[in-house]
Amino acid sequence: MRDGQGLKWVRSVRTRAAWVLALSLGLAGVCDAQYLAVFVDGRILPVASASLVGDMRIRLDLAGGGALEIPLSRLDRVIEDAVQGASEPIPPPSCRPAFEERKLPEGTPFAQEIVDASRAADLHPLLVAAVVEAESAFNPFAVSKVGAGGLMQLMPSVWLPQRVANPYDPKTNLRLGCRHLKGLLDRFGDLSLALAAYNAGVATVEKSAGVPPYRETREFVRRVLGRFCPSLASSDGRS
Numbered sequence: 001m002r003d004g005q006g007l008k009w010v011r012s013v014r015t016r017a018a019w020v021l022a023l024s025l026g027l028a029g030v031c032d033a034q035y036l037a038v039f040v041d042g043r044i045l046p047v048a049s050a051s052l053v054g055d056m057r058i059r060l061d062l063a064g065g066g067a068l069e070i071p072l073s074r075l076d077r078v079i080e081d082a083v084q085g086a087s088e089p090i091p092p093p094s095c096r097p098a099f100e101e102r103k104l105p106e107g108t109p110f111a112q113e114i115v116d117a118s119r120a121a122d123l124h125p126l127l128v129a130a131v132v133e134a135e136s137a138f139n140p141f142a143v144s145k146v147g148a149g150g151l152m153q154l155m156p157s158v159w160l161p162q163r164v165a166n167p168y169d170p171k172t173n174l175r176l177g178c179r180h181l182k183g184l185l186d187r188f189g190d191l192s193l194a195l196a197a198y199n200a201g202v203a204t205v206e207k208s209a210g211v212p213p214y215r216e217t218r219e220f221v222r223r224v225l226g227r228f229c230p231s232l233a234s235s236d237g238r239s
Contacts, residue, residue: 037050038075038202041074044203045060048062048063053069057072077146077155078147079200079204079214082214084213092192093228114129117171117174123178131198132177135151138151149167149173151177152173152177164176181198200216
């Protein structure tokens with residue numbers, strides 16, 4: 001075995017060993033988990049806390065002890081591990097998510113940029129505006145404690161492959177966020193599931209075979225659908 005190949009093999013073994021240890025510790029302490037780290041490769045890891053380390057790395061403190069420090073590009077999402085008890089089904093929205101020429105409410109920030117990005121991705125502008133409001137409250141410089149940024153709170157796993165220079169630029173962020181949401185809608189064929197995956201990651205939706213039971217995710221889906229389809233919010237007894 002050549003030296004270079006040997007070094008790669010050792011690194012590979014170490015990486016697999018670290019993951020085995022992390023998963024065993026995480027599952028052993030799942031009751032202590034406060035968050036779920038959802039990876040782009042489909043793995044879901046319970047963690048006690050998550051914090052940024054520099055601009056492009058994150059530290060995951062494992063529920064059973066120990067920690068991992070990984071590139072943000074490997075994460076789909078990090079969500080709160082708070083299961084909603086006896087949650088009622090989310091009614092299917094009656095509003096079509098496809099693009100329609102529609103003016104946004106007076107005073108909506110970045111209204112034209114939202115309409116342009118919505119048109120390019122074939123998404124309804126009111127839907128996109130509802131996502132932006134729920135994610136960042138229309139703050140283009142918003143950064144979450146786990147590395148999501150911009151108007152649509154994009155994780156690096158969304159914008160890094162596109163080689164964008166500034167993911168916080170409103171036009172760029174909206175374009176990539178709409179493309180990402182449209183991809184999820186095409187994948188799941190259901191708006192509620194697409195929104196759930198946008199918030200909680202693809203793996204959690206696939207594992208749950210529906211909208212996951214996590215409080216954060218279900219509140220996000222209800223909030224967006226309530227803004228996009230006010231009749232849904234009324235029929236569901238919510239404002």
